[in-house]
Amino acid sequence: MHIPDLLPRLLQGDRRALARAISLAEQGGSRARDLLAGAYPHAGRAHTIGITGPPGAGKSTLVNALALELRRQKRTVGIVAVDPTSPFSGGAVLGDRIRMQPLGGDAGVFIRSMGSRGRLGGLSRATADAIALIDAAGFDVVLIETVGAGQGEVDIARTAQTTIVVEVPGMGDDVQSIKAGVLEIADIFVVNKADREGADKTLRQLRSMLHLGGPPEDGWEPPVLASVASNGQGIPEIIADADRHAEHLRGAGFADAHARTAAEGELRAAVQELVVERLRGAAWDALVAKIAARQGDPYSAAEELINSL
Amino acid sequence: MDRTIRVLVAKPGLDGHDRGAKVIARALRDAGMEVIYTGLQQTPQMIVEAALQEDVDVIGLSILSGAHMTLLPKVSQLLREQQMDDVLVVAGGIISDDDAATLKNVHGIAQVFGPGTNTNDIVAYIRANAGVARD
Ligand code: B12
Ligand SMILES: Nc1nc2c(ncn2[C@@H]2O[C@H](COP(=O)(O)OP(=O)(O)O)[C@@H](O)[C@H]2O)c(=O)[nH]1
Ligand SMILES: [Mg+2]
Numbered sequence: 325m326h327i328p329d330l331l332p333r334l335l336q337g338d339r340r341a342l343a344r345a346i347s348l349a350e351q352g353g354s355r356a357r358d359l360l361a362g363a364y365p366h367a368g369r370a371h372t373i374g375i376t377g378p379p380g381a382g383k384s385t386l387v388n389a390l391a392l393e394l395r396r397q398k399r400t401v402g403i404v405a406v407d408p409t410s411p412f413s414g415g416a417v418l419g420d421r422i423r424m425q426p427l428g429g430d431a432g433v434f435i436r437s438m439g440s441r442g443r444l445g446g447l448s449r450a451t452a453d454a455i456a457l458i459d460a461a462g463f464d465v466v467l468i469e470t471v472g473a474g475q476g477e478v479d480i481a482r483t484a485q486t487t488i489v490v491e492v493p494g495m496g497d498d499v500q501s502i503k504a505g506v507l508e509i510a511d512i513f514v515v516n517k518a519d520r521e522g523a524d525k526t527l528r529q530l531r532s533m534l535h536l537g538g539p540p541e542d543g544w545e546p547p548v549l550a551s552v553a554s555n556g557q558g559i560p561e562i563i564a565d566a567d568r569h570a571e572h573l574r575g576a577g578f579a580d581a582h583a584r585t586a587a588e589g590e591l592r593a594a595v596q597e598l599v600v601e602r603l604r605g606a607a608w609d610a611l612v613a614k615i616a617a618r619q620g621d622p623y624s625a626a627e628e629l630i631n632s633l
Numbered sequence: 634m635d636r637t638i639r640v641l642v643a644k645p646g647l648d649g650h651d652r653g654a655k656v657i658a659r660a661l662r663d664a665g666m667e668v669i670y671t672g673l674q675q676t677p678q679m680i681v682e683a684a685l686q687e688d689v690d691v692i693g694l695s696i697l698s699g700a701h702m703t704l705l706p707k708v709s710q711l712l713r714e715q716q717m718d719d720v721l722v723v724a725g726g727i728i729s730d731d732d733a734a735t736l737k738n739v740h741g742i743a744q745v746f747g748p749g750t751n752t753n754d755i756v757a758y759i760r761a762n763a764g765v766a767r768d
Contacts, residue, residue, distance in 0.1 A: 343687065347639075409667075416667050
């Protein structure tokens with residue numbers, strides 16, 4: 325497939341061009357940057373919704389159920405599902421699609437699995453790019469499933485407009501098990517597997533914990549909802565609250581603030597990548613050797629390299 | 634630039650034997666590849682659609698049910714229709730030598746690996762042949 329053809333085809337919603345474009349973004353480099361530069365101005369229309377929570381909580385099943393409901397409402401859905409890359413081999417088994425089989429054969433759905441490829445924080449380096457490309461291809465909603473390491477997955481809150489944190493009943497018997505960082509990023513809490521014992525208790529604990537924090541600064545009180553992702557129970561309510569959250573962001577002008585935070589993160593990542601790429605070479609290698617031999621330090625070396633730009 | 638090889642491992646048809654597919658998925662992961670595992674009971678349509686969305690270099694089909702002569706040619710045919718002939722298709726499982734020869738010569742399956750194949754050989758084959766036809 326010809327790279328110059330990719331952008332126009334992608335903007336028309338061509339699925340194969342979109343798929344190839346995401347691969348290019350994952351690969352990085354100047355061709356990827358040219359493509360992304362062309363696509364970015366066309367993105368920004370989709371509602372981006374992140375889904376995070378511990379492994380096995382039912383994130384993939386929930387994404388499947390949310391997508392089915394969105395399709396019932398005639399909205400098109402792009403899905404990005406991130407799974408961990410092995411730090412030893414660099415390989416990965418990406419298995420989230422197993423739970424998304426009911427979405428097969430629907431031209432209004434596009435699913436892409438990504439390995440985290442060495443990035444911590446629940447997403448991969450190219451996840452934001454993949455979301456932008458799917459957005460530019462015209463999908464109404466983009467659902468993003470994070471790795472689900474449980475901790476420190478704050479990247480998703482910066483990347484997605486609405487963040488859903490998924491918990492399950494009886495995760496440890498008290499709310500201590502819910503990490504402070506996770507509380508702060510949630511726009512919506514979902515207690516999934518509500519068919520299991522202890523769901524009411526977990527719902528109550530979460531709600532009272534949120535009240536302890538006092539009224540939220542931005543005027544948005546994260547709702548705490550119950551669901552059974554495996555049979556669709558509670559799913560329309562989650563969509564309704566996600567829509568309400570998008571409305572809230574728009575109404576209060578928070579959408580701009582969110583977009584700025586996301587843009588800043590993306591700019592920083594792009595600058596880092598480009599600067600490192602430009603600086604790699606003989607001088608870089610020489611400085612690496614010097615630092616390794618303790619004849620230099622990384623800070624002075626970095627300054628020397630940057631000044632040479 | 635080095636690109637991570639992406640492989641879709643799928644089980645076509647009504648075949649519950651998934652040990653081999655899981656062994657292969659793990660071996661390819663340990664060799665540094667990204668394996669998209671779609672689970673059991675995949676129709677040829679589902680397999681080709683997933684391969685398209687995931688932009689894989691390789692499709693690996695694991696089949697021990699005996700239905701390979703109907704399902705595997707269908708996958709190749711759909712790939713041709715989608716102009717995805719640049720995707721390498723390999724298969725494994727219980728497939729007789731005669732059937733394997735027909736699949737390779739007539740139906741666009743690049744290679745067939747039977748029971749007892751060392752996974753290192755499979756890794757080496759995929760490394761040598763994946764993404765060759767891709768631009
Ligand atoms: C274990 C087993 C089972 C287990 C399966 C457990 C599981 N979750 O996988 C159970 C007990 C459930 C089972 C059930 C049945 N089985 Co059974 N089963 C076997 C057995 C003994 C071993 C298969 C196995 O796991 N091997 C180990 C793995 C690692 O090897 P492998 O899959 O061959 O994979 C290797 C290669 O083939 C290749 N490979 C495989 N896939 C792929 C994919 C790619 C991409 C690549 C590159 C390579 C590759 O690489 C692997 C490593 O070398 C075989 C006999 C045999 N010796 O093969 C019969 C066998 C496959 N079963 C058979 C039958 C008939 C059945 C049943 C229909 C029996 C019945 N009447 O109920 C049911 C059907 C179940 C179903 N829903 O489909 C027949 C199939 C006959 C045929 N195709 O003509 C066999 C051949 C036995 C026989 N001689 O009759 N079975
Ligand atoms: N009982 C019950 N099981 C569920 C529910 N949602 C998901 N599961 C199961 O939980 C397991 C893990 O689900 P998965 O979506 O893969 O979780 P993930 O790791 O968070 O993506 C699977 O076996 C699902 O079928 C639910 O609401 N109730
Ligand atoms: Mg999952």
